[in-house]
Amino acid sequence: MKTRLFLFLLLSSFFAHAQLLEPVKWSYLSKKINNNEAEVYIKASIAPGWHIYAMQFNEPPMSTSFRFTPSPSYALIGKVREPKSVAKYDKNFKKNLYFFEKEVIFTQKVKLLKGKGSVNGVLEFMACNDKSCLPAKEVSFQIPVSR
Template sequence: MKWFKVMLTVCFSFLAVAGYSQMTMDKSAWTFEAKKKSGNQYELITHLKLEKGWHIYAMKPGGDGTLIAPSITYNANPAVKLTGTVKEKGKLISQNLEGIKGKVNMYSGTVDYVQTATITGPTTITGSYEYQICNDMMCLPPTTKQFKVAVK
């Protein structure tokens, strides 16, 4: 009988944890655009909107080296030449967080990730982005998703 009680407790504990993790949905919305600047010069912009109370670490998150920074990767495309690196645009928050040594850099609300590119004709740009978002209580698991942007 004792074995049955232990197994029952373990099963209920597992179900409670699984149910809670499924209830916590991704609180981020990502959109993508190719904005023509002049001639063949474009900005490939990734827009991120986070629900209130959630944040994403900066690409250079600071802290103690354990934080997961977002990244955007563009697949090779003969019609696209990337210039420089992805730049973040938003209101950077730098603060100390409990349990992490050093200042932590992050964004809440909205942030844009901008990549400059030369595009030599109509094409579709593809790639992936990896990120992790957090609130004051927890971080969701790191996520990798694919994207596609048509340039006419």
């Protein structure tokens, strides 16, 4: 009985610790606008108490950024769009910092050049809470698109 209880507590703490180290979960979706264009949506679901920095205005700390892999199946139209972020004065940086809590959806419009393909790339972000920040992390993505 003690062994089972110990094993249960050990596994519970392992999963709780693993969840805390991954406070941001990413998901992806594309939506066809017309025969030649689509939008890709890159969604961050952010754990309570955590935030990620917006793409704009945050040097330093690290802004969220996107790098798209060139492809014969699509061409980017414009830049990645982000919704309005939360602005809060940070005494350490002596300026307003802009970030997202709970959830954010970034949007990129693409021109479809071939029948099927995928929008590939890497996003980079930093997750922080009110006490500390995790190291910057890169996440690869592959989002199917078709005409």
